[in-house]
Amino acid sequence: MALLELDQVTKRYGGIIAVNEATFSVEKGSITSLIGPNGAGKTTAFDTISGVIEVDGGKIRYAGKDITNLRPWAVTKLGIGRTFQVTRELGDMTVLENLAVAGVPNSFSSLLGGRIQKDEYDKAMEVLTFLGIEKLANELSKRLSYGQRKLLELAAVLMIEPDMILLDEPAGGVNPALLDRILDRIQAINDTGITFLIVEHNMDVVMRLSHSIVVMAHGQVLIQNTPEVVRNDERVLDAYLGEA
Amino acid sequence: MTNFVQVVILGLLLGGVYALMASGLTLIFGVMRVVNLAHAAFIIVGAYFGYYLYEGLGIDPLISMVLALPVFFLFGVALYRILFPRIEGSERFGEMTVLLTFGLAFFFEGLMSFFFTGIFRTASTGYSTDAFFIGDIFIPKGQLFAVTASAILLIGLWAFLKYSRIGYGVRATMQNRDAAQLVGVNVRSVSTISFGIGMALAGAAGTLVSFLFAFFPSRHWQWLAILLALIVVGGMGSIKGAVIAALGLAVLSSLVTDQISPEWAPMSFYGVLFLMLMIRPQGLFGKKVRI
Amino acid sequence: GGDDDDAAETTAAPAADTTTAAPAEDTTTAAPAEDTTTAAPADTAEPIVFASSLPLTGEFSGVGAKHKDGYEFCVEEINRLGGILGRQVEIVIEDNRSETETAVSQYERFINVVDADVLFGTFSSLLGYPTSSLAEQNGMVMGLPSSGAMRVWARGYENIFYFQQLPAELTGSSIVDLVNYYTETGVIDEPLETAAVVDADDFFASAIANGFKGAEFTVRGEGGAEDRQVSLAPGYVSDMGMELVYEETWPVGFTDWLTLANAIAGAEPDFLAVAVTSVDELLSMVKALETVDFSPKLMYASQGTQSEVGEELGGIEGGLLIHAVWAEEANWEGKLAGQPYTNVDFIENFTAAYGRSPDEDEAIPFALCQGMEQAILGTGGTDNAAMSEWLHSRQGDPVKTIMGDFVWGEDGLAEERAFLVNQWQDGELKLVYPVGEFDGTADMLFPMP
Amino acid sequence: MALLELRSVRAGYGVGPDILTDVSLDVEAGGTYVVIGPNGAGKSTMLKAIVGLLAPREGTIEFDGQMIGGKRPDQVLEAGICFVPQDRTVFPEMTVRENLVMGGYLLRDSAKVAKRLDWVMSMFPILEERAPQLAQTMSGGEQQLLALARAMMIEPKVLMVDEPSLGLAPQAADQIFDTIRRLSDELGVTILMVEQNVRRGLDLADHAFVLDLGTKRFEGPSKEIGEDPRIRDLYLGAMAPDVQEEGEG
Amino acid sequence: MTDVRTPTPEAAVTSSEPNRSRWIVLAVVLAFVALLPFARWLESYNYVLQVGTIILMWVAMASSWNILGGYTGYTSLGHNVFFGIGAYVGGMLLVEAGISPFITAPLAGLVAMITGAIVGLITFRAKGPAFIISTIALLLVIFLLLDNWEYVGGANGLSLPLAPFELSWVKVPFYYGMLVSAVLAVLLGYRVAHSKMGLALRAIAADEVKAEVAGIDTRRFKLMAYALSAFFPGVVGAIWGYSLTYVRPTAFFAISVAAQFVLMSIIGGRGTVAGPVIGAAFIIMLNELSVTYLGGSEINLAFTGLIMVLALLFFPLGLVGTLRATNKLPGWLDWD
Ligand SMILES: Nc1ncnc2c1ncn2[C@@H]1O[C@H](COP(=O)(O)OP(=O)(O)OP(=O)(O)O)[C@@H](O)[C@H]1O
Ligand SMILES: Nc1ncnc2c1ncn2[C@@H]1O[C@H](COP(=O)(O)OP(=O)(O)OP(=O)(O)O)[C@@H](O)[C@H]1O
Numbered sequence A: 001m002a003l004l005e006l007d008q009v010t011k012r013y014g015g016i017i018a019v020n021e022a023t024f025s026v027e028k029g030s031i032t033s034l035i036g037p038n039g040a041g042k043t044t045a046f047d048t049i050s051g052v053i054e055v056d057g058g059k060i061r062y063a064g065k066d067i068t069n070l071r072p073w074a075v076t077k078l079g080i081g082r083t084f085q086v087t088r089e090l091g092d093m094t095v096l097e098n099l100a101v102a103g104v105p106n107s108f109s110s111l112l113g114g115r116i117q118k119d120e121y122d123k124a125m126e127v128l129t130f131l132g133i134e135k136l137a138n139e140l141s142k143r144l145s146y147g148q149r150k151l152l153e154l155a156a157v158l159m160i161e162p163d164m165i166l167l168d169e170p171a172g173g174v175n176p177a178l179l180d181r182i183l184d185r186i187q188a189i190n191d192t193g194i195t196f197l198i199v200e201h202n203m204d205v206v207m208r209l210s211h212s213i214v215v216m217a218h219g220q221v222l223i224q225n226t227p228e229v230v231r232n233d234e235r236v237l238d239a240y241l242g243e244a
Numbered sequence B: 001m002t003n004f005v006q007v008v009i010l011g012l013l014l015g016g017v018y019a020l021m022a023s024g025l026t027l028i029f030g031v032m033r034v035v036n037l038a039h040a041a042f043i044i045v046g047a048y049f050g051y052y053l054y055e056g057l058g059i060d061p062l063i064s065m066v067l068a069l070p071v072f073f074l075f076g077v078a079l080y081r082i083l084f085p086r087i088e089g090s091e092r093f094g095e096m097t098v099l100l101t102f103g104l105a106f107f108f109e110g111l112m113s114f115f116f117t118g119i120f121r122t123a124s125t126g127y128s129t130d131a132f133f134i135g136d137i138f139i140p141k142g143q144l145f146a147v148t149a150s151a152i153l154l155i156g157l158w159a160f161l162k163y164s165r166i167g168y169g170v171r172a173t174m175q176n177r178d179a180a181q182l183v184g185v186n187v188r189s190v191s192t193i194s195f196g197i198g199m200a201l202a203g204a205a206g207t208l209v210s211f212l213f214a215f216f217p218s219r220h221w222q223w224l225a226i227l228l229a230l231i232v233v234g235g236m237g238s239i240k241g242a243v244i245a246a247l248g249l250a251v252l253s254s255l256v257t258d259q260i261s262p263e264w265a266p267m268s269f270y271g272v273l274f275l276m277l278m279i280r281p282q283g284l285f286g287k288k289v290r291i
Numbered sequence C: 001g002g003d004d005d006d007a008a009e010t011t012a013a014p015a016a017d018t019t020t021a022a023p024a025e026d027t028t029t030a031a032p033a034e035d036t037t038t039a040a041p042a043d044t045a046e047p048i049v050f051a052s053s054l055p056l057t058g059e060f061s062g063v064g065a066k067h068k069d070g071y072e073f074c075v076e077e078i079n080r081l082g083g084i085l086g087r088q089v090e091i092v093i094e095d096n097r098s099e100t101e102t103a104v105s106q107y108e109r110f111i112n113v114v115d116a117d118v119l120f121g122t123f124s125s126l127l128g129y130p131t132s133s134l135a136e137q138n139g140m141v142m143g144l145p146s147s148g149a150m151r152v153w154a155r156g157y158e159n160i161f162y163f164q165q166l167p168a169e170l171t172g173s174s175i176v177d178l179v180n181y182y183t184e185t186g187v188i189d190e191p192l193e194t195a196a197v198v199d200a201d202d203f204f205a206s207a208i209a210n211g212f213k214g215a216e217f218t219v220r221g222e223g224g225a226e227d228r229q230v231s232l233a234p235g236y237v238s239d240m241g242m243e244l245v246y247e248e249t250w251p252v253g254f255t256d257w258l259t260l261a262n263a264i265a266g267a268e269p270d271f272l273a274v275a276v277t278s279v280d281e282l283l284s285m286v287k288a289l290e291t292v293d294f295s296p297k298l299m300y301a302s303q304g305t306q307s308e309v310g311e312e313l314g315g316i317e318g319g320l321l322i323h324a325v326w327a328e329e330a331n332w333e334g335k336l337a338g339q340p341y342t343n344v345d346f347i348e349n350f351t352a353a354y355g356r357s358p359d360e361d362e363a364i365p366f367a368l369c370q371g372m373e374q375a376i377l378g379t380g381g382t383d384n385a386a387m388s389e390w391l392h393s394r395q396g397d398p399v400k401t402i403m404g405d406f407v408w409g410e411d412g413l414a415e416e417r418a419f420l421v422n423q424w425q426d427g428e429l430k431l432v433y434p435v436g437e438f439d440g441t442a443d444m445l446f447p448m449p
Numbered sequence D: 001m002a003l004l005e006l007r008s009v010r011a012g013y014g015v016g017p018d019i020l021t022d023v024s025l026d027v028e029a030g031g032t033y034v035v036i037g038p039n040g041a042g043k044s045t046m047l048k049a050i051v052g053l054l055a056p057r058e059g060t061i062e063f064d065g066q067m068i069g070g071k072r073p074d075q076v077l078e079a080g081i082c083f084v085p086q087d088r089t090v091f092p093e094m095t096v097r098e099n100l101v102m103g104g105y106l107l108r109d110s111a112k113v114a115k116r117l118d119w120v121m122s123m124f125p126i127l128e129e130r131a132p133q134l135a136q137t138m139s140g141g142e143q144q145l146l147a148l149a150r151a152m153m154i155e156p157k158v159l160m161v162d163e164p165s166l167g168l169a170p171q172a173a174d175q176i177f178d179t180i181r182r183l184s185d186e187l188g189v190t191i192l193m194v195e196q197n198v199r200r201g202l203d204l205a206d207h208a209f210v211l212d213l214g215t216k217r218f219e220g221p222s223k224e225i226g227e228d229p230r231i232r233d234l235y236l237g238a239m240a241p242d243v244q245e246e247g248e249g
Numbered sequence E: 001m002t003d004v005r006t007p008t009p010e011a012a013v014t015s016s017e018p019n020r021s022r023w024i025v026l027a028v029v030l031a032f033v034a035l036l037p038f039a040r041w042l043e044s045y046n047y048v049l050q051v052g053t054i055i056l057m058w059v060a061m062a063s064s065w066n067i068l069g070g071y072t073g074y075t076s077l078g079h080n081v082f083f084g085i086g087a088y089v090g091g092m093l094l095v096e097a098g099i100s101p102f103i104t105a106p107l108a109g110l111v112a113m114i115t116g117a118i119v120g121l122i123t124f125r126a127k128g129p130a131f132i133i134s135t136i137a138l139l140l141v142i143f144l145l146l147d148n149w150e151y152v153g154g155a156n157g158l159s160l161p162l163a164p165f166e167l168s169w170v171k172v173p174f175y176y177g178m179l180v181s182a183v184l185a186v187l188l189g190y191r192v193a194h195s196k197m198g199l200a201l202r203a204i205a206a207d208e209v210k211a212e213v214a215g216i217d218t219r220r221f222k223l224m225a226y227a228l229s230a231f232f233p234g235v236v237g238a239i240w241g242y243s244l245t246y247v248r249p250t251a252f253f254a255i256s257v258a259a260q261f262v263l264m265s266i267i268g269g270r271g272t273v274a275g276p277v278i279g280a281a282f283i284i285m286l287n288e289l290s291v292t293y294l295g296g297s298e299i300n301l302a303f304t305g306l307i308m309v310l311a312l313l314f315f316p317l318g319l320v321g322t323l324r325a326t327n328k329l330p331g332w333l334d335w336d
């Protein structure tokens, strides 16, 4: 059963149609990749799903529920976590606090709860240790290197413990030695039933992880199919992979 | 009908002067992200400049305005060099400058009170109470001259920013300091220059104030409030926006003064500001940034 | 600038004349003063301390600074004349930046830290209102140089005294008298039928305007007391037989004077009353009226006797009527150090000391200081309770100041006397009403040029 | 003598600790160099120190016989080093065209700027298409491309790029690497880049530095570095070279 | 590599709890402040209490402002709106119903709080400098409205009866009123700083979109912050109006009053618990000193301005912030 469905989703900016009647779906428990040339509309698609921008048309359904134009926090609370391609760390907060934000209840009771509970702390440290940045736990996040920020972005979404994780270029700028381990981890998490939708330009990563691939170009969805099929599709070669 | 036209004309003339005052403020904001709370205080300094040159040496304020440009430019440059380098690259630059310029406003108000006393002043030039009459409609000369002078300055400023190389540097710096440095802009000198320009505009506007309004040192807070409203309505950092907001709101305020009551005239500034926030938070010409 | 020089010259001239006579007078007046101090406890006795917090900076700084001069000059004069009861006098004056919070804590400091013997009031009702409460609470006498709106005096306080002739609301009565007088004498030779009243949205200014318009208002009762209904009906405009054709109020920080002037011009009133918060508003208004080329036949403003008005307006203020609590021409006979100290003495000595002639904003504080000095002399000390009682019981034996005689009622308002009315004529301020009471009153110009 | 020489450079941010503890390296004119190393090693910091966004605390940076350590970025650029940082910084409220024009800020001569503009646009047709669009409304990858293209508006002696392939789709990345190669081959521009896509970085460069914990750990010809087992395990991961073999094999 | 504090669970989870010696110093200071009114032998008793009252009042207000301006990152240059509203509510209830503002102060706070939430709905549409300016506009709008609302006295304002206390005791209730407000406001600030809500607010300050994507209902938290930060200004406004005996728009709605909120917090250290407290004490004492010793001359204003500029140049993060950054902050001031 499809966990997430985009149905004719459209987003326009003046004359530019960033996403043009895009329709695709993500199966529950799968790792689906969203690829396409620069400016294809991938990030915009993420933005519409996560509620960061409003769509101009179409429907987005998650677990059978219409989540079109829901506020971002509500989407998150429904179980969809996302990362940003251009990282958005909470600069004046430490790495640890960046992660702890995931545990804030949306009510007055948040005034009563202390800052970081023991279990949250343990969870955060576990994630950080895995990504090899546990030493940075008390560093202000604006002081991180590019790659470290990418890792923090990933750590933050893992903290939310979502049912579905949207990753926007998780591999960009990450050292290959570490990337190896991250991919293993994604696979491990996926094995526990968590669904992934990943935007990525690194084809090695895409091919290694994906069960299904969605290809976008000029705002439109060209094809959605298995890696084998996509890899050999003419249009995809043309539009995206080029000679490589 | 004549009265309506008359009131609109008066509003436009008042707005022209506001436009000059507000554009210096919005320029400094645009380039340096500094909300210069001392801007109006510097306008008052400029007003004293115009006043004393007129009273002491008999120099017409319109000529003082031209003199004020280099004088206040240098003043601004000196001030910038003394104060800003210490906090320039700081992470909290924006909020620090609010406090810094607030302190400056107090400092200069104090100095002015000390040197010029708190007594109200106004330069009585021949034209400051004179008017051209076209049929039943009158056009006050002082305001007309002031607006013409403002317009010339603003066009000059606009052309400078639009076409000169430094103008490009100024715009680049205001959008992305690091990137500007990396394409070869000397941001320190560009910031200094634009602060100087903002100051020159304040000084020039001040000389106009010297014969248009009665002023004294602590008057600046009231001016500041109006100018701040104008630059938000116009879209912060947009000179075009500031000018249009100044003209539009001044006309509105004149109409309110005439038709309803002067008591509600300030509402045209602050009320419109509120409306603007509700329908278009970024202001008339402010750009909505990609989230 | 030509007019300014004229003004300076004309005011300087009489001063120069009189100073030649001054030395002789000085010695005579100084002699008895020395007598009182022959016991010479002057250097051993504790000085008497006056204190006032004034708005030397900020909104009211213009007038505040002049009040400072008035107070300080009075203290200098007292000391020159030998002090009070053989004690020298000191005055502590601090700046409150036109802020209530600062003003209040300063008076608190005067009372508790400086140990001031007598508090002098501050300028503007904004500051006068809360600081006078403080004085009342502490049982300290406080003379107020301003804050003339009736509400201030309806609070039932026992220790505050107003140093002007009339509360603000009744200011217009003086103009009524003036109009009646000049109509009778034929100077006003055209009928005045319509009137416009414009005022700043301010405590004091609107009080004056209310008098003209005939407003009614409620003064809320204190601590369970009944509310008091104050009616100014039918209003002075109506008293003068005019019809009110335009009334408007402008807010703080108003800048659009031309539009307002244009609207006034549109109503074409014969008489225009303008009540302002500070003189800069008057300057702007007069300039705007000039620009729209409108002048009523008669125009009154609530402030504007200051020499700067002539200087800044360079002549166009001509014909403007302003009520005054004080004028150069009014040769009132005050007292200081137990001896006569007339208005003429004041002008002369002030001019000698400051190199410029005084104006009302220096005269009022001076008179206030005179009053307090007489209260100290009268009670033989600085017991404020006694002083308050003494000041309240001046019926028949008034306090004599350079602003005339003062007798206060229960509420601290002075027994009503008419204000003076000045008129700007050719860059000079002339006393035009009352006529005949003082030397040097001029005829009113009518209509306005 | 090398074109660019770092000697015992120590640097850090604000009052913080040293990030670069002791870095010395030589960049010869006309060469292509790649810097690799784990995240947080100090690669970007080193480039920032060279270009003047960060003043070295100790040590010297000499370029073309001139001491540039501690100079402002615009002075360093004038001297001939052009830098494209990792978080591509475009002028958000300027159009694509204006951004490119800004790239030629130092040229002063508007005819020259126009000429370069044509050249750059012809090289990246997507930018020509988007010329009037505001830079901030471009996609992540498009902005990266724009920032790179902007650096090509002038002909520097040294082009320093922090991760040229970052965020670019494979086709676009190929094009960028191509362009860099051409700049080096045809115009003799010296290239110093950081690259996490290690395989491609080593492919392109003829010389490599390995940076870790703020100092230079290894250096040598790219080929050797790529095959060194120690380096491979520590910094390249099992994947990069293997996949390369797989992919191409 | 960066030298980071090694995170221990204790450090991260409980680092916020001041240790023992810290508590002792704090308790001593608080006891001193609380017992001050018993020092009746002081010659300048009433003056000391008066200045103390003002300082405490500003401690309450600056700490409240800090919730919005410090943690949430929304600088309000119109916070005296709530101060004034509190004064009007307290004043009207006294005049109309004869209930002492000491009793109605919490109600005044509540009204201010509700106003805050409503105002937030509008002003939160703007960000950064535009938000700052919109708060100034709010101030002027409220000013205009009250200035023209005759029921509450219009421009003439409200005149209140003198507090019915004997002279030698008259300052004491006001002092304690402000002390209680100040302590509660600081505790609220502390609570916010050490709660999940504080985390949420700081996240909002850092990046609203990111905060929201992390699951934080930013709109709700911002309104909560605005409302909370309006409460104590309302409370102390009611008390202060009573002590002035006089509530008038010009006395409460001046921009210079609004600026005090910001100055105190920034000079003390924005976004820290102790900052506004230090800042309030510093600014009020500085003002007192400069009007006292430089009072005869207009230079005192220039002097205040100069101190502000210098404080900023040399303590860019505020006193508390800068000391902390250089590790010189004494433990008993580290309340974060
Ligand atoms: N602005 C800053 N202030 C303080 N510390 C910083 C700052 N920027 C980076 N650092 C620290 O300096 C170290 C090196 O950062 P740098 O950006 O040079 O790493 P890098 O090698 O480029 O890593 P990456 O591959 O992730 O880009 C990191 O540990 C980081 O935490
Ligand atoms: N606010 C905006 N205004 C105008 N155009 C926009 C705006 N936001 C995005 N676009 C346009 O929409 C298109 C899609 O952008 P998007 O960021 O979704 O691309 P992407 O597929 O994520 O590309 P990349 O791989 O480079 O990240 C781009 O052409 C971009 O220029």
Ligand SMILES: [Mg+2]
Pocket (backbone or CB within 6 Å): A042, A043, A044, A085, D139, D140, D141
């Ligand atoms: Mg993208």
Ligand SMILES: [Mg+2]
Pocket (backbone or CB within 6 Å): A145, A146, A147, D043, D044, D045, D086, D162
């Ligand atoms: Mg890097």
